[in-house]
Amino acid sequence: MGDVSSSPWIENDALRVKNRRERLSNEILAFKHYLNPTKKEQEKRSTIVERVKTVVQKNYPSETKIESFGSYVTGLLMPASDVDLNLTIHADSGDARKALSRIRKELLRGYYAWDELVFVRSARIPVLTINDRRSGTSLDITVNNPSVSSDRTITWLKKYPEVKPLYLTIKHAFSSIKIKNENMFDLMSSKNSGFASYTIICLIVYYIKTQLPKDLKATAPTYYADVLIGFLEYYTTFDFKRKCIDLVNEREALKSSNTAKSLRNEDVITVIDPDIQDTNVARSSSRIYETQFSMESILKTLKERMEEKATKHSGSILSSIIKVSSHDPKEMRPEGDLYKIKEYFIHYDNEEYDEDDYGVDYYNFDAYESHNSYLSAGGSRKRDHPSSYQESRRSLYEEDYTKKDDRKREKHTHYTNSKYSYRSREYKQEKGRYSGGSK
Secondary structure, three states, rough: OOOOOHHOOOOHHHHHHHHHHHHHHHHHHHHHHHHEEEEEEHHHHHHHHHHHHHHHHHHHHOOEEEEEEEEEHOOOOOOOOOOOEEEEEHHOOOOOOHHHHHHHHHHHOOOOOOOOEEEEEEOOOOEEEEOOOOOEEEEEEOOEEEEEEEHHHHHHHHOOOHHHHHHHHHHHHHEEEEEEOOOOOOOOOOOHHOOOOHHHHHHHHHHHOOOOOOOOOOOOOOOHHHHHHHHHHOOOOOOOOOEEEEOOOEEEEHHHOOHHHOOOOOOOOOOOOOOOOEEOOOOOOOOHHHHHHHHHHHHHHHHHHHHHHHHHHOOHHHHHHOOOOOOOOOOOOHHHHHEEEEEEEEOOOOOOOOHHHHOOOOOOOOHHHHHHHHHHHHOHHHHHHHEEEEEEHHHHHHHHHHHHHHHHOOOOOOOOOHHHHHHHHHHHHHHHHHHHHOO
């Protein structure tokens, strides 16, 4: 029996199920219950919402609408999830920036000392973020920014209740995994070229509606494990470079078939919004290779745990991809911002650093030496023969990247073309920099 404290969402007895897929399904359901909001977390969120509503109602007409959206209303909450509020105001009350600036001033004048009030004025959708460390809760306020995604999510959850445990499991797993030395990429962060929460919901729903085997029933004891593994297998190999997920027509489609330019971008994962025309809900996901590399690593880790002899008769499987602070399953989990998602790092090629992946230049040595000899003789091909210089540098880098791609193909023949689109983009950037061309 493994250390059950590393899987505090489930007790020993439930880990003795011999069928590993059935055991994994039980863990996914248990994990959903483990993350259910505690009474204290609910009270703290309600309190901060009421405090903010009181200030807004004092400064705006009664017809101003104050509505919650996001995970607070869908119920897809993590312990430290914030609260999202939207104010619907009339045009004569000023634009969003003026309204949020006014609300911020009024909050600062109030009797309650907030820890932090951050007004992101320059964002496409201006937002006022309120942090209250005493309650361990934060709240984001927007103006005239209705969220149809929350309504759509609630509708989906009623029809497909299995989305909730799968979403919480996938989001947590995606939040834990990080790629070493890739500080500008985070799989579960729309700010760092990763997924937004709504994108994950859309991908789960699409997979359930269109890709599940017809004979797989929701009542099957292995259902949740089958869906999780199938989800990862499907999207790890999906050709996100050429294809998109069309939620309007519930099908895979070629990006080239879309009329909107924003839906034809080969460098971005595209999931067509079911409610807003010509909108990509995955527009933040601009690192296709890193995304699929991370998902493949999660899938591989999960399968390896299922095949381990140590888990043949007992032991947690889900803890291979879900990382939390260890504690006894009989104890309550940490609440609010005390709950921490533990991170773990993977390297390209899983176990070792690969210089090619970190942009280390691999020059053609003979050409490099020849160029250096010319320089040492006092020559400057860039000055004396600019076109020849540019052509030689172009040739050097084309040979360089050809070698890289050949070596990559030998190592990763099982990857999809999305990887090569990423390398191709990098090649174009380098080519542009050294030949004077555009990216």
